[in-house]
Structure formats: structure tokens, C-alpha cells
Amino acid sequence: MSAYVNKSAAAPDAEIPISMPTVRMTDLRARGEPFTWALGGALALGCLMIISFLLMVFWNGVTTFVPKDVAVVTSADGTVTAGEPSRTELYKVQPEILQTLKPEVQQAIKDNDGFASRTLYRTGNYDIYNEDFRWVSDYEVAKTEMPADILFAERVEWGPLIARLKSMNIDGQQIEPVDIGNAAFREAHTAARDRRARIAQIEKDDIGRINHKLEELRLDVRRAELKSGRDSPAHVAAQRELEERSKALEVEYKVLADEAARLRDINSRNTATFVEIGGREKQMAMDAIVRIYAANNLDLVDNIGIYISRWWEFVSDEPREANTEGGILPAIFGTAAMTLLMVIAVAPFGVITALYLREYAKQGRLVAFVRISVNNLAGVPSIVYGVFGLGFFAYVLGGSIDQLFYPERLPNPTFGTGGLLWASLTLALLTVPVVIVATEEALAAVPRSMREGSLACGASKWQTIKYIVLPRALPGIMTGIILAMARGAGEVAPLMLVGVVKLAPELPIDGFFPFVHLERSFMHLGFHIFDVGFQSRNSEAGKPMVFVTTMLLIGLIFIMNITAIMVRNKLKRKFKGSQF
């Protein structure tokens, strides 16, 4: 008989054989610890990469506006260089240069495999030197000083000025020597800056308003001509109106223009004369100086003051100097406005599409095909959307809108070219698959029992969707919208075709009717980064701005996402406990 004994066959009091338990082994692979370690390691690596990326951007962004010292370097051959040390590197010395050097220097370089160290100084004074940066090799340096009287000035053009102040000329009155801490200098500078701000205000706001009115009148004439025909009574009346009103407006314009000219004249007579380190003089109007400080003579309070004032300028002002200086307010504004508009467009469109696909369409081959196509849309390169946006939205749709509603402005396009609206719609199209997929999943996740409960109460399908399904699916839908927003806010390539520009003269929202100008081109932080970093006069000068702008873009996306996530969590909390 076999080792197994039938229990019932044995006598009731017989010994029941006990089967020997075999020891079952669990080896390391089965336990899965190595696997866990691999997963954890991959996660750690991913986190490390993201954190180091963020840290780099953050560090560079945060330190950009810290005022730096200005070193004055005297070379062995007597040339003097003054500038902010920007970075140091090793380089291979050219043989022909090597021969001209002193023997001990040659020996030192040879010992170092032919490499020498050099430092890049930001010398500024582009108008005098024709360059912003200069390399100085360490072996050339005879002495380095940090003089307390050397000044660093940010100007409205030509980049920074690094020089000493010689004199100040106010209404033909020469005042010297002066020092920038001097009350007279401070006062004159502030007054000049105020006048400059006033001129800008007159030209932009007041004269802008007059021009706007004139343009309106001209458009009225054209409209009347298009509507009632040339020389028709309406056309003639409009022309007369234009003539009369424009006379009054011209008078107003004259007053303002005179005021601006007067202020400009005063400003041109308030100048300061600087001497750069090599002894050349530079006289410039005081109002062209944005900010001036003695770089090597700052205490902590000065440093903090300059740092804050630079940040404030950055987030609240318009760019200057081909975007490498000044602020980026229009870009922040444009990015936020475009993303918001995109969300407004993509949310209802995506949700309605998903609702139809999931709730109403008969689930068959056609719907499956549509679903696959939608998912594939997410993989189309974004520039393709840009081409579509330009071709369809701007030229076809916008062109028709111009024909219908703005014929008086043709051939100048109104909606028939890239602009905020078309850019938002293009991005909405780009991100709609994300919303559709997320919404479909959220709808599918609404428990069947909820729908049945509602239907059993006599609710129609639409009522069930409206009262029960949509509210339940809302957090999931929000997740989709958040993802779409994050994708859309960071997209640049398609925007370059449909409305983003390097410098937008006007914000899309202003004081003129209808206040929101969706047809206007706009600035965008992502494009700004590209433009400043790689398209400007010298990319070295733009580099710090790249980091600050990147930091700001990340910050903006972060803030928008956090807001959306908070809204979602609030909704989620409402439904908590519905699972049991």
C-alpha cells in the first residue's frame, strides 16, 4: 500500500499517521527585495534629477539680481579692465601666443599640459568698447583691485556702464566733483526719471487715446463708404465729422506733444559725465540711467535694496534692450491670459466630447476608432498644431471674421493673423485629448449603483448625468484639466506660428473698448526664454535672464496647478466617504 492511509479505513483508535511537512523555501528572488530596491533606486534617481534641475534653475534665478563686485584688473602690458567677474575656465593657449610669453609663464603653462586659466569679465560700456565681455588670462594679470568709487549703472540702452563719475551738468551748470551718494545727484536723477516716466505716460496713454479716437473716426468714414457707397450722404457726413473732430484732437495732441518735448528738452540738459577705466569720457542724460550704485562699496541694506528693486522691475515692467534687461510683465501676463483662455476653451469642449463618447454613443467599432484617434492626437508634434492653427484659425476663420465684421480695416488683418484667441484655441486643440481621456475615465469610474439609484428615482439620463455623474466625476475631470493646463502653459513651438511675438507693444487687456483684445499678438514666457537666450545681441548677457525667466515660468505653472489642485481636493473632500 502507499504511504497514504485512508483515515476511515483505519480502526477508530488506530494511530493516525502524520505526514511529514516538507520545508518550503522562499528564495531571495521570490521575496522580491532586489526588485523593491531597483524600483526604489529608479525613483530616487528620478527624484534626484528633478531636484537638481529645480535647484540649478532656482539657484541661478535667485542669484541673478544680487549686485556683484566690480574688479579692476591691470595687466602686465598696462591695459586696465574693469568688470564683474562672470566665470573662470581653463583653455588651451595658442602656440603663437605662447611664444610671446615670458619663459617662466611658458614653463608654468607647459607644466599644465598647455592649459591656462582665464576669467570672463562683464565690462559693459558696449557703446565705447563694442563688446560687453572680455577674457583676461590669469598670467597677464599684474594686479587686481576693488576700488570703492567705481560705479555700475544700468541704462535704458547700451547695457551697463562701468565707470567713475566725473561731473554733473544741470542746465549748463557744471558741478564737480560729484559723488552718487550726494543729495544733489540723487535729486537730479530722481527728477529726470520722473520726467521720463511722465513722457512715457503722455506718449503711451494720452497721445495713444487721441490716436485711438482718430483711428475710430477714420474707420467710421471707411465703414460709411463701404456701406452706403463713395460720396453718399453718410460718407460725406462721416468725412465732415472726421475733419471737425480731428481739428480738436490735433489741438489736444499739440498740447501734449509740446509738453513731452519740453520735458525731453529739460532731460537732455541734465547730464552726467563718466570716465571709464581707460580714461575715455562719456556724457549721458541722467534719465537714461535706470539704477546706479558703487559696486564695491555696498553694505547689506544697499545690497538688499538693489536686489528687491531689480526683482520689482523684473516682474512689473516692460522689457528693454532687446528683452535682455528690464521686466517681463507682458510675458507673464500673456502666458497667464493664454493659459486661462485655453482652459476656458478646452474644458467644456473636452468634457462634452467625452460625455458623448462615454454616455451616449453606442459603444461599437466607430466609437473605438474615434477613441484611438483621439489618443493618437496627443502624440502629434505640437508644431503641426501650430501650422493648423495658423492655416485654419487665423487665415480661414480669422479671415472670414475680418471680411464680415472688420471690412473697414482691411487689408490690415484684425483676426486674420496670429493672436491671443487663436493661440489659445490652438493649444486647446492640442490638449483636448488629455481632457477627453481623463474625463472618460472619470465618468467610467462613477459607480453603477449611483446611476441606477438615480434612474430608479425616475430621473432621465440627462438628469442623472447632470445631478449625479458629473459632480462625482468632477475631481477626475479637474485632474485632466490640470494636466492639460500644465502641458499647454509650457508649450512654445506652435505659439510662434499663431501669435507670440518677441515684443508686444500693447497688452491684450487695456482701457479701450472692448477692453479685452483677443486678436492682439502677445508675449509668452517660454518664447521669451528662447528669444533672450538664443536670439539676442549677445547671449552671454541674456543668460542670467534665461534662468530668472525659467524660474518664473515654472513658478507660474506651479501656482496655476496648485490652485487647480486645491479646487479639486475641495471637491474630492465633498465626495469622501461615498466608498464603503
Next chain:
Amino acid sequence: MNMDVQTLTFDDTIYHVKKGGQGTVLEINTLNLWYGAAQALHGVTMPIEKGLVTALIGPSGCGKSTLLRCINRMNDLVDGLKITGEMKLQGENIYARGADVIALRKRMGMVFQKPNPFPMSIFENVIYPLRVDGVTDKTILEETVERALKGSALWNEVKDRLQDSALGLSGGQQQRLCIARAIAGDPEVLLMDEPCSALDPIATAKIEDLINELTGHYTIVIVTHNMQQAARVSDNTAFMYLGRLIEYGDTETIFQTPKSPRTQDYVTGRFG
């Protein structure tokens, strides 16, 4: 019972129905139902007495829920469903071409196996059937809430927190809330699919008391796996087996002297 299913033979249904005196509210005539190719109901004929409690019993998978969900056409949501035969509510054919499903469902209430309160306040849950009808009159809504919650024996527990989320209630309270919701629209028929299966004995007892109280006011059809419960609460009991109605009659007879040997086997616990 290890009979081969294929060789089973079925006699006609045995009827000994107790009359309620108010006539029948629902008439089911030779109802056949297929889920795709699989037939789930075979020629079920079953009149349901007005004002009485009718229990549906039978082993798991015999088609009790299917039959119950046919009554308010909840099965319409299932793809590939096919139905023949007829079902009449007060003489009106539920499955007639062009029948208004929504109007039909408004005449019935349904309580599900798992409590399914909506993620809204208690108040909103109860008045959901009225909201759906577009009722906005506050006094009507408030009266309805009080009547329905009293009817489902929940009023005293929640009257001070009607605006709180319904999801904060216990399982038993949630189920009674669902009953309140089901009776808020004053249905002619109340359908209950194992309403106590997710509840503890005390909550179950409460709901059973409630069903007893509702007898006479409403016609109730209840599916249950619990023999004692069926015996306690129902006037008539239908025993189903493999999609067929085997025996349908007054509860006492079904549980004490069933006429069909299959019913006998089931109620005495020999299978199922």
C-alpha cells in the same frame, strides 16, 4: 442534489396565491429573458397582489434580481438584452413599444442591495425624486422629507442634521435613507433587492419592522436570501429555480407544506 442540469424537467408553476382583496397591481405573463445567448428567465407568469408583500426566494443565480429589475426596466441598461412576454402595471404594458420608461419608473421605488445614497445632503437625497420632477415648493419638499423619513423610521435620528452629507450616516441609516428616497415619490410598487444583506441584525430588524409597517400602504416585492426574513415579512412567496418560477403562493404554505419537492428541498436547506 447532484442532478444533471440538462436532464432536469420542469412541471408548470404551482400557484396558491393569497389574495390581498385589492386586485393585482402587476401582471407578469410568460416572461422570457436572454442576456445575449443565455436565457435567464423562462416563461415566468406571476400576478402580484396589491398592498401585499411578495418575497422572491431561490438559490443564487436563479434570476430573482433579473426579474425584479425587469419590473422597473432597470435591465434596459444591459447590452444584448432580449425580452419576450408581457408585464402589465395596472393593466398597462410596461414593455409596449413606445412606453415611457421614465414615467414608469416614477411609479415605482427601488431599494438596492448596497445602500447607494447620493453624495448630497440627507435632505437632497430624500427629495431627489421630486427635484427630478422639478418641484421647488419648499413646503412640499419639507413635508415630503418628514413623511418619507418617518416612513422609513429615520426621522428621529436625522431630523436635526438634514443638511449634513448623507455619506456620514451609518450603513443601516443609509439603507433606511434609500428607502425614504424610494417612498418619497409615493410609488405604487416598492422593489427591494436584498435590502438587508449589507446590514447587521439590529439594522435588519429595523428594516423588517419597517416593511411590516409599510404593508397595506405599498405593494412590496422583496428579494431575500434569508428564509426567516421572507417568512416574517411577506404575505406571498415565490420560489425560483434556474430561471423558472417553481412555486408561488402564500408564505405559510411555502414554508410549512410546500407543494413542490424542489421548494421543499430549498426551504428545508437541503440545497441552495
